Amino acid sequence: MxxxxxxxxxxxxxxxxxxxxxxxxxxxxxxxxxxxxxxxxxxxxxxxxxxxxxxxxxxxxxxxxxxxxxxxxxxRARRAPLPPEPRLPRPTTTACKVSVRSVAARVYSASRDPSIVPFGAASPSPELLPTDKLNRILAAIARSAGGAGVAYDPPPGLPALRRQIARRSVDWGCALGPDDIVTTIGAMEALHLCLKAVARRGDTIAIESPTYFGLLQLIESLGIRAVEIPSHPRAGMDLDVLEEALGRHAIKAVLAVPNFSNPLGALMPDEAKERLVAMLARREIPLIEDDIHGDLHFGDVRPRVAKSFDRHGLVMLCSSFSKTLAPGYRVGWVAPGRFRDTVEQLKFAQTVASPTLTQMAVAELLDEGGYDHHLRALRRRLAAQVARVSEAVAEHFPAGTRVARPSGGFVLWVEMPTGVSALDLHDRALDRGISVAPGPLFSAKHRFLHCVRLNCGFPWSDLLDHGVRTLGRLAGEMVGS
Structure with missing residues (x-):
């Protein structure tokens, strides 16, 4: 039966x-x-x-x-074994100004062209997201909400959404309440508000290396200096090097992505998260924690956030639903700990309020259930796509290539032989309709000259297969030239 x-x-x-x-x-x-x-x-x-x-x-x-x-x-035929993992960057603990704007603009520009093979900007394919369901919810709310849907929603933000986020915090090892949370226009605004709350122009913060170039652009826009702390491809930020840097510099804050960093996909072990939080607490230094990929784990258990070890309100936890539900809805949030009042004031001064209807739609979807079922399917698809791109890189890129082993998220860090310039590869690939994110974008000091980040957020297709083959051929030509 x-x-x-x-x-x-x-x-x-x-x-x-x-x-x-x-x-x-x-x-x-x-x-x-x-x-x-x-x-x-x-x-x-x-x-x-x-x-x-x-x-x-x-x-x-x-x-x-x-x-x-x-x-x-x-x-399917078995693919060749994966290459070794990327090497740990050499420590460089001098503070420097940040400037990555020009190349980043080219990567973003390419992401708007639907004819470009989308390995550049890190975004999930709309076909992996519950787009139709969200749009139906949004349409129904727009018809029934009346004036509430077009009214300002001043900080701390929509109560229904903050309740849903607080309910989910138990899965992260936290016990947040709705009043601990401020909604924002995506995670980037959350991070922006946190940086403005704890640092001023000319101040120095510590960041992972490599780190997401969007964070570097944010730091650059605020006139803040950065000390790069090398990150292990599996375990994330090197805390021994960080501790040394804390003794040498007047560091105002640490900005880190403990769960599935971008671009490495590294997952900091819980004992390291606890050590990081305690290390900073002893010095009264805030930790700005970006957990945007936390729900996209490939393992069985959702990893804890560093915030779960916070006993002094010094961890400012930021995230959004951009990578799991709807990038264009721009629904983000922050749990800023002891800096909550300052973040609220800055939020009002900066944008007055977050869009109301999209917050209502996300809150409704979370409330009616199904989000966790969607996440299970999404994680399974993303893990498979990362594995497929990794296999293709192993098959088509030149000997000496190294590939990260992300345990969550949907980006892949590739270290190529020293004869391959990532910036030249970016230019040559773009001429052939393929976008990649070159390694120097992910460093304030423009390091990682031979690395690229590949977006794995789209289902495997002949187009993506052709893209990886072409990238491998171009890289091979550089090695041989």
Missing amino acids: QASSSAADGHLYEQVMAEMAALIEAGTLRQGDRLPSVRRLSRQRGVSVATVVQAYLGLEDRGLVEARPQSGHYV
Whole structure:
């Protein structure tokens, strides 16, 4: 008898997927073997056709099988082993001004062109997001909200949204209340407000290296100096080097991404997060924590935030729904700890209020449930896409290439041989309709000359395959020149 309920199907597809994956891993099903048809496996397992379809999609996402039009599903060929991981950057603890504006503008410009292969800007594909559902919710709210939908929503922001965020904080190891949270126009405004609350023009802060170039642009716009702290590809910021830097410089704040940093995808262990928070607390130095990728973990458990170890209100936790729900809705938030009043005042002075309707739509979606189910599917797809791009880089890039092993998020850091200039590769690739983010963008000192970051937020396709092949060929030509 077939299972009929959607809830049952939701559990059964994972069982079917695990069974088929085990057959592939054991060699029972080998490269090129055809899997049973959807209807046949449905009859054999006593499950619905929809369950088998979902299981086969999951196997595709994991790179174990491939669908051939008008033919069925087949076991994929095994790819070559991944190259070594990128090397840890050498420490450089002198403070410097930041300037990455010009190259960053070119990366952003390319992201607006739909004909460009989108490896540059880090954004998820709209087809992975609950776009239709969110738009239906937004339309319904716009019809029924009346004046509330067009009225200002001054700080701290929409109570319904702050309640939903506070409820979710338990999963991060925190116990935030709605009054601990201020809503913002995306995570970037949250980070901007935090920096303005604790640092002034000419001050020095510590940042990860490499770090997201959007953060560097923000620091540059505020006239703040940066000390780069090397980050390990797996474990994140080197806390021994940070401790040394704290003794040498008058550091006003530390800006870090402990959970799935951009561009490395590194995950700082919990004991290191606790050490980081305690190290800064002893010196009364704020930690600005960017957790925008925290919900996009590839493992079974959502990692804790550094904020969960905060006992003194010095950790300012920032995030948004831009990477998981709707980048264009610009719904972000911050839990600024002891700096809450200052952040609220700065928020009002800077933008008065956040857009009301999009906050209402996100709050409604969180309240009605389904967000966690969406996250499970999204994480599975993103993990598979990162793995697929990693495999393609291993296959097509020149010998000597190194590839990070992100454990969450959807970006991939690639270190190429010394003969390859990332900036030259960016220019040559753009001439061929391919955008990448060159490594010097991710450093205040324009380091990482031979590295690029690749966006893995789009489902694998012939276009992306062609893009990686072309990048590998161009890099190879530079090595040989």
